[in-house]
Amino acid sequence: MKFAAFTTVAGSAGEAANAEQMIDNIRQQTVLAEELGYEAMWLGEHHFGPYGVGDLPNPILLGADLAARTSRIRIGQMANIAPWWHPIRLAEDLAMLDNMTGGRVEVGFGRGIWPYEGPQFHPHADPRKDAENRELFTETVEVVRGIWTNEYFSHEGSNYTFPVADTVFSHPKYPSNPAWQEGDRVTKLRVTPRPIQKPHPPLWMTVSTDRSVTTAAELGLSACYWQPPARRIRQRMELYAQVRTELEGRPFAVGEDQAVMRSTYVASSMEEARRDAEEGIMSSFIYNDPYRARQVFTNPDEVLDPDVKLDWDFLEPRTLLVGSPENVVERVQELQEVCNLGYLLVEFTHIGIPLSKTLKNLETFATKVMPHFVGDK
16 A cells, blocks of 8 residues: 655644744655655645635645655645646646656646635636536646647637637748648647656546546546545445446456545544644534535435534544554555555644644654555555
C-alpha cells in the first residue's frame, strides 16, 4: 500500500502568526514526510477564509516551493478547483510545475463546495448551480488535457472558445503555418511548455457521490474519497470499476486508480488522540456539513435520523484514523480488506494542534502504522 500526506494551511498553522510562518511549517512537514517515506504531499485549495484559517489559494505555486526543498516526494493538489481557474493558465502552470519538479506532479481536480468561493471566479462556478458548475468543470478538465496531448490546440465549448474569434498573427520572418494558421488567421494555439510526464501527469478527481464517481470514471480520472465509511467506498469503487470497464473494454479492478483520504491523528491512546485532536478534526466536518449531503457518511441502505449529530462518537468508527497505532492499523486494514485499497492519503494537520505534535503525528503514523503494510500493493 502507498501512503501520502495531505495538508492545508488551516491545519498547518500550529503556532504560526502569519502566512510566512504557516508556509515555513508546511515546508518542515514536507521535508519530514519525504524523509519518512511518504509517496506524496497533497495540497488543497481554498480562498477568502472568513475565520482566518484555511486559505491556500495556489497549491501549484506552493508546490513549486516544496519541490525545491525535496528530491523524491511527489507534489499533488487535492484539488485544483477547476471551475475557479482559466483552463489555459491552469494547463500552463501545472506543466511548468511538472518541468520544475522533474516529473513529480500529481494533478487533482475538484468542483468546489462552498458557495462564497466559486462565484468570485466565474458565474458558472457556483456549486448551487449544479448543471452549470458540472459543465464548466468538465470543460475545463477537457481543455487542460487537450492542451497537453496536442501540439496545436483548439476548442469550442459552452464556456470557452480557443482561439477566440479574429485572432491573427503575422511576422515578417515567418511564413504562415498551415498547422495553426489560415493566412494570418490563427486556427489553433501552441500552448507551452508541455509536461515532462507523458502524455501528462496522473489526473485525479475528488468524489463524494455516485454521480461524481461516474463523472471521474467517464473522464478517465482517478478518484479520491474523503468521508464515506468503508462499505460505502466499496460500493462506489465497484461503480467506478464498472464504468471504466465498459468504456475501456478491459477488466478494471475494484480499487484500481482510486484512493481514500482520512483525517488522522495517532497518539498513545484513543483518549490522548481525542484530547488533542477532537476540536480541530471536528471543526472541518462541522464547517463542511451544510454543503455536503449527509449521505457521504452512510453505508449502503442506511438512512440517518435527522437528529444525528456529526460528532466524534459518530464519525470515529466510520471515517477517522485516530487513536493508538494498533487502532489505526485496524482501520487501515479494514479499508484494505473491504475496498481493496492501495493508496491512502493521511490528513495529518488539524486546526489548533501545535507544529511539534503535528510533526509527531506524521512520524508516528510512518513508524508505527506504515510498516504493517510493507510489501502490500
